[in-house]
Every structure is written in structure tokens, then in C-alpha cells.
Amino acid sequence: MRTSDVIRNEIIGKLMTISDKNYLTALHQIVDNSKVESDTMQLSDEQKLMLDMSESDIQSGKIVEHSKLDKLDLKWLKEL
Numbered sequence: 001m002r003t004s005d006v007i008r009n010e011i012i013g014k015l016m017t018i019s020d021k022n023y024l025t026a027l028h029q030i031v032d033n034s035k036v037e038s039d040t041m042q043l044s045d046e047q048k049l050m051l052d053m054s055e056s057d058i059q060s061g062k063i064v065e066h067s068k069l070d071k072l073d074l075k076w077l078k079e080l
Contacts, residue, residue, distance in 0.1 A: 015027070
């Protein structure tokens with residue numbers, strides 16, 4: 001499933017190629033008349049718990065640098 005960010009960026013890319021003023025005006029009216037949903041997302045109790053656990057790991061220094069994680073991933077993949 002594509003995320004809303006991916007879909008939005010695809011739409012923006014396509015809009016940049018349109019030069020027909022009437023078409024763009026019609027699209028503008030559709031967007032203006034559309035209900036805009038909030039970007040707020042409701043999290044489940046499990047998701048909130050995972051975020052709390054992640055925050056606790058960060059505060060206690062249980063972190064791995066991204067470059068080291070990449071190396072560990074490559075090592076793991078080679079072992080498959």
C-alpha cells in the first residue's frame with residue numbers, strides 16, 4: 001500500500017506537467033471544495049507502548065548508529 005506522501009508527490013509531479021488552464025482551474029476547484037482530513041493519527045495502545053519503549057531505549061543509550069546497523073544488516077543478509 002502506498003503512503004499518502006507517495007501519492008501526494010506523484011500527483012504533484014503530474015500537476016507540474018499540465019499546462020491547460022481550464023483543466024488546472026477545474027482541479028483547483030475540486031481541491032478547494034474537498035474536505036481536508038486531519039494528519040492526526042490515532043495510535044493503538046500497543047503502538048503507544050512501543051513508542052514508550054523506544055523512548056526509554058534512547059534515554060538509556062540502547063541505540064545503534066545507522067552506519068553500524070547497515071553493516072549488521074548486510075552481514076545478516078549474506079548469512080541467509
